[in-house]
Amino acid sequence: MSARYILRKLAQAIFTIVAIVLLLFVLFRMMPGSPDRAIRNPNLTPQQVAAARARWGLDKPLLPDQLVAYIESTLSGDLGYSIKYRGQPVTEVVADAAGPTILLIGISEVIAIVLGLLLGAYSGWRRGGTVDRVGGGIGLILYSMPYFVIGMPLIIIFAAGLGWFPTSGMTTPGGPTDPWSQFTDLVHHLVLPVLAISLGLIGGYSILMRSAIIDTRSEDYITTARAKGLADGRILRHHAFPNALLPMVTLIAINIGYVIAGAITAEIVFNWPGIGTLTVVALDARDYPVLEAIFLLVAVSVVIANLVADIIYGFLDPRVRA
Amino acid sequence: MSQPLRGRTVRLLAAAVLAATVLLPAAAPAAAADPVVLRVGTTQDLDASNPFNTLLVSGYEAFQLTYNLLVEFDKDAHPGPGFADSWTRNPDNVTFHVRDGMTWSDGKPATSKDVCFSWGLALAAIKAKDVVGAGYLDPGVKDAGVTAVTCPDPSTVVVSTKDQSDRVFQVYVPILPEHIYGKDDYKAIAAEKFDPPLVGTGPYTMVEWKTGQFARFERNPTYWGKQGFADEVVLQFFKSSDTMLQALKKGEIDYAHNLNPDQFKQLAADPAYAAVAGKANGWTQLAFNTYGTGTGKTIEGGGPSTKALLDPAFRDALGYAVDKQALVQKVLGGFGDVGTTIVPPVLADWHVEPDTLRTFNIDLAKQKLDAAGYTLDGSGKRLDKEGKPISLRLVYPSTDDNYAKSADFVKVWYGDLGIAVTTQAYDSATLGTLILPSSGKAKYDIELWGWSGNPDPNALLQIFRCDAIDNTSDSQYCNPEYDKLYDLQLTQAGEARKATLAQMQNMIYNEAPYDILYYDANLDVRRTDRFAGWQNMPENGTPFFTYGPLDYTLLTDASAQPSPTPVASTAATPPSASGAPATAGPATPAPSADAGTTSGGGSNTLLLVVVVVIVIAVVVVGLILARRKPGGADDDE
Numbered sequence: 029m030s031a032r033y034i035l036r037k038l039a040q041a042i043f044t045i046v047a048i049v050l051l052l053f054v055l056f057r058m059m060p061g062s063p064d065r066a067i068r069n070p071n072l073t074p075q076q077v078a079a080a081r082a083r084w085g086l087d088k089p090l091l092p093d094q095l096v097a098y099i100e101s102t103l104s105g106d107l108g109y110s111i112k113y114r115g116q117p118v119t120e121v122v123a124d125a126a127g128p129t130i131l132l133i134g135i136s137e138v139i140a141i142v143l144g145l146l147l148g149a150y151s152g153w154r155r156g157g158t159v160d161r162v163g164g165g166i167g168l169i170l171y172s173m174p175y176f177v178i179g180m181p182l183i184i185i186f187a188a189g190l191g192w193f194p195t196s197g198m199t200t201p202g203g204p205t206d207p208w209s210q211f212t213d214l215v216h217h218l219v220l221p222v223l224a225i226s227l228g229l230i231g232g233y234s235i236l237m238r239s240a241i242i243d244t245r246s247e248d249y250i251t252t253a254r255a256k257g258l259a260d261g262r263i264l265r266h267h268a269f270p271n272a273l274l275p276m277v278t279l280i281a282i283n284i285g286y287v288i289a290g291a292i293t294a295e296i297v298f299n300w301p302g303i304g305t306l307t308v309v310a311l312d313a314r315d316y317p318v319l320e321a322i323f324l325l326v327a328v329s330v331v332i333a334n335l336v337a338d339i340i341y342g343f344l345d346p347r348v349r350a
Numbered sequence: 351m352s353q354p355l356r357g358r359t360v361r362l363l364a365a366a367v368l369a370a371t372v373l374l375p376a377a378a379p380a381a382a383a384d385p386v387v388l389r390v391g392t393t394q395d396l397d398a399s400n401p402f403n404t405l406l407v408s409g410y411e412a413f414q415l416t417y418n419l420l421v422e423f424d425k426d427a428h429p430g431p432g433f434a435d436s437w438t439r440n441p442d443n444v445t446f447h448v449r450d451g452m453t454w455s456d457g458k459p460a461t462s463k464d465v466c467f468s469w470g471l472a473l474a475a476i477k478a479k480d481v482v483g484a485g486y487l488d489p490g491v492k493d494a495g496v497t498a499v500t501c502p503d504p505s506t507v508v509v510s511t512k513d514q515s516d517r518v519f520q521v522y523v524p525i526l527p528e529h530i531y532g533k534d535d536y537k538a539i540a541a542e543k544f545d546p547p548l549v550g551t552g553p554y555t556m557v558e559w560k561t562g563q564f565a566r567f568e569r570n571p572t573y574w575g576k577q578g579f580a581d582e583v584v585l586q587f588f589k590s591s592d593t594m595l596q597a598l599k600k601g602e603i604d605y606a607h608n609l610n611p612d613q614f615k616q617l618a619a620d621p622a623y624a625a626v627a628g629k630a631n632g633w634t635q636l637a638f639n640t641y642g643t644g645t646g647k648t649i650e651g652g653g654p655s656t657k658a659l660l661d662p663a664f665r666d667a668l669g670y671a672v673d674k675q676a677l678v679q680k681v682l683g684g685f686g687d688v689g690t691t692i693v694p695p696v697l698a699d700w701h702v703e704p705d706t707l708r709t710f711n712i713d714l715a716k717q718k719l720d721a722a723g724y725t726l727d728g729s730g731k732r733l734d735k736e737g738k739p740i741s742l743r744l745v746y747p748s749t750d751d752n753y754a755k756s757a758d759f760v761k762v763w764y765g766d767l768g769i770a771v772t773t774q775a776y777d778s779a780t781l782g783t784l785i786l787p788s789s790g791k792a793k794y795d796i797e798l799w800g801w802s803g804n805p806d807p808n809a810l811l812q813i814f815r816c817d818a819i820d821n822t823s824d825s826q827y828c829n830p831e832y833d834k835l836y837d838l839q840l841t842q843a844g845e846a847r848k849a850t851l852a853q854m855q856n857m858i859y860n861e862a863p864y865d866i867l868y869y870d871a872n873l874d875v876r877r878t879d880r881f882a883g884w885q886n887m888p889e890n891g892t893p894f895f896t897y898g899p900l901d902y903t904l905l906t907d908a909s910a911q912p913s914p915t916p917v918a919s920t921a922a923t924p925p926s927a928s929g930a931p932a933t934a935g936p937a938t939p940a941p942s943a944d945a946g947t948t949s950g951g952g953s954n955t956l957l958l959v960v961v962v963v964i965v966i967a968v969v970v971v972g973l974i975l976a977r978r979k980p981g982g983a984d985d986d987e
């Protein structure tokens with residue numbers, strides 16, 4: 029793998045991040061509405077409203093003043109203060125939300141990837157078999173259901189109905205104070221949301237893996253392996269699966285990159301304090317600094333994930349290296 | 351070759367057992383020595399713990415638990431003892447007596463200097479023509495006509511006022527500890543983080559706040575009032591009222607604020623819950639764009655689409671075409687009251703019914719329109735005085751389903767009059783800008799939105815002033831006579847003020863820049879198994895999210911009583927179809943609930959067994975998928 033290949037990919041990544049962030053900055057500030065109009069305060073005079081807008085830097089024209097101010101402050105690491113959560117620095121607000129999202133979506137993605145790939149591989153290998161038809165059908169149905177449609181019945185049955193799990197939230201307020209109990213409390217709260225999100229994601233992976241395996245099946249080296257007398261299961265595990273995995277690397281990388289963006293409907297229905305919820309709240313309140321920080325975070329995350337995927341792909345498949 | 355299999359199976363089974371042990375302890379019931387925690391659910395996320403920076407009811411509820419106002423509200427929402435326990439009205443001041451022996455939750459003495467400091471912040475901002483923080487609280491000081499606040503001794507506060515109005519008893523500035531924040535001026539206090547744990551003189555002080563999740567308060571042992579049964583209070587913030595409902599059903603919260611009518615009705619019939627439809631201090635209205643009335647000004651490319659909207663006779667006639675009773679039944683599920691004047695009926699001291707009430711009568715509406723000069727053309731369209739068919743743009747926020755439903759009804763009724771209506775939903779921030787003459791060009795004809803107010807009617811009266819245009823006004827109404835009356839009532843109290851307010855209410859009703867559709871209700875539901883002693887505040891309101899922390903201190907242990915205290919039924923008409931009472935009042939004995947447990951769960955052994963079985967099943971299926979051989983033949987290498 030040449031240094032030039034990596035450097036070129038790196039440069040592309042940086043350029044992409046900068047372009048996305050600037051474009052989104054301009055687009056969102058061009059949107060009608062502004063933070064001072066999101067909540068109607070009958071007590072404020074127009075002068076006070078104008079002073080507030082000046083404080084938020086909204087009284088200057090969008091291009092170039094606001095844009096330049098944004099670029100300057102971001103490069104110096106100052107992401108500003110939240111408009112909705114007055115007085116709280118944006119970095120704190122976003123960091124507080126990032127942890128829970130990475131935990132929830134990260135775990136759900138891992139489970140969905142593992143189970144989805146296994147299910148897809150087996151379905152593709154035994155195309156037309158029971159697992160393929162039943163598993164594929166269920167997977168597709170779940171994949172097309174929004175998370176809250178999967179989540180609400182889970183809450184109603186397992187949380188409110190049977191009482192096995194909490195109905196929502198990440199921790200029990202005023203709950204246990206010792207680390208082990210806090211950990212088990214967290215796990216207890218994670219079960220239903222993770223279940224809902226993994227179920228929703230499995231279908232995507234299994235469908236793609238299935239077609240990748242089907243493509244691989246018809247390759248010459250598979251025929252050779254069969255001719256050598258190798259058992260079917262072994263061929264699947266040692267020859268077909270690894271080769272079919274290649275196209276999956278890209279999909280997995282993109283999805284891992286998006287983990288930080290959270291799953292809005294899932295977080296809302298389970299009251300999970302993550303980036304998804306924060307995005308909705310900030311959007312409604314026109315909290316530009318928070319929104320901009322979230323874009324930056326997601327853009328960096330996705331682009332880096334893709335960069336890593338490109339590099340890994342280069343290692344896995346010698347044909348790709350520039 | 352079988353080695354890896356065994357090793358892998360062992361590892362997976364070990365993981366399954368670990369998962370089971372991890373899940374088991376979390377299902378254990380609470381021990382008997384745990385504090386009694388009152389959990390209150392709301393869909394309104396707390397935006398700031400700094401009282402000067404919050405714009406929301408949840409923020410007010412939170413800071414009212416920690417801090418006292420100088421004068422608070424009793425169970426009838428009338429001024430009552432707070433930081434001050436008594437006062438005397440003198441010709442040009444009100445002299446307050448600060449409660450003796452009161453201390454902050456950190457033990458320091460609470461005296462008049464805390465009041466002089468806190469009110470001083472607001473006064474300094476007013477002098478500088480500025481605001482403290484978000485600017486929500488200090489206008490109370492300005493409206494009260496306060497000129498100075500002095501503290502001659504630790505027990506006395508003298509508030510000098512310009513007039514004899516009673517607004518000085520409606521100031522929502524919290525009394526903050528001078529020994530902690532004393533060095534801040536009014537700008538610095540707005541920048542203070544107010545990170546918990548906070549020090550206050552209220553019944554429960556904030557000790558923890560996880561943004562977007564919950565705020566936790568602990569009992570203040572030095573509180574001067576009654577100590578409530580709960581040791582801790584948790585305000586939990588939900589993003590979806592469906593999730594909040596499930597949490598209430600499971601017992602994870604004891605109180606749910608603002609459910610929707612369907613959820614409310616579900617629980618109203620169940621004696622395990624008490625459902626209270628409290629009259630809200632606010633309304634939903636049709637605001638007509640009257641821009642240009644009296645001034646003749648127009649907006650290039652914007653403003654009302656027809657001059658008819660500037661004619662009070664036209665607006666008055668439209669008021670006869672709206673069946674408000676039907677809206678209350680069909681949109682609010684019966685939980686609300688028909689709209690009339692701009693002081694909501696829940697403010698019983700100030701509300702008056704209009705002298706000439708409009709009734710729902712489409713024929714009368716048509717007659718009045720004809721009489722006012724708005725006649726039908728040959729194809730059934732109503733024309734304005736310029737000969738143009740009248741077509742009105744009705745805009746509303748997408749935040750609440752009720753707006754969309756009401757808009758659809760209005761469209762049909764106005765259609766009967768020959769007036770075309772096009773409806774459009776926007777998000778709050780966009781709509782808020784659209785209605786401004788400056789930035790949005792006021793490109794609308796009717797705005798369907800709502801307002802909610804304070805215990806004093808002042809806040810909602812302001813929006814009809816001429817200077818509210820391009821700020822809070824959504825009707826662009828301007829009437830110098832109204833402004834004069836507003837300034838007058840600011841200086842009055844008692845009967846004199848009531849008379850002025852009656853004039854103002856009738857003026858707005860007759861001129862009809864607003865057609866108030868209904869006064870919504872707050873639909874709160876609580877469990878009856880853990881807490882008793884609930885008191886609505888005021889009588890026809892709800893216990894929580896009102897004007898103060900009083901009800902938190904009145905709560906008692908439900909299991910200590912043989913039957914739940916019957917809750918006063920509210921005046922809201924329950925729909926006859928459901929037949930369910932709006933509040934629970936049966937004399938059935940309360941279930942002998944275990945006050946400590948929060949979950950209604952089954953046995954823990956069953957849980958453990960089922961979880962282990964499920965995990966093992968997943969693992970086994972995974973193994974099978976990876977390992978199964980075709981046709982049953984043994985594999986060889």
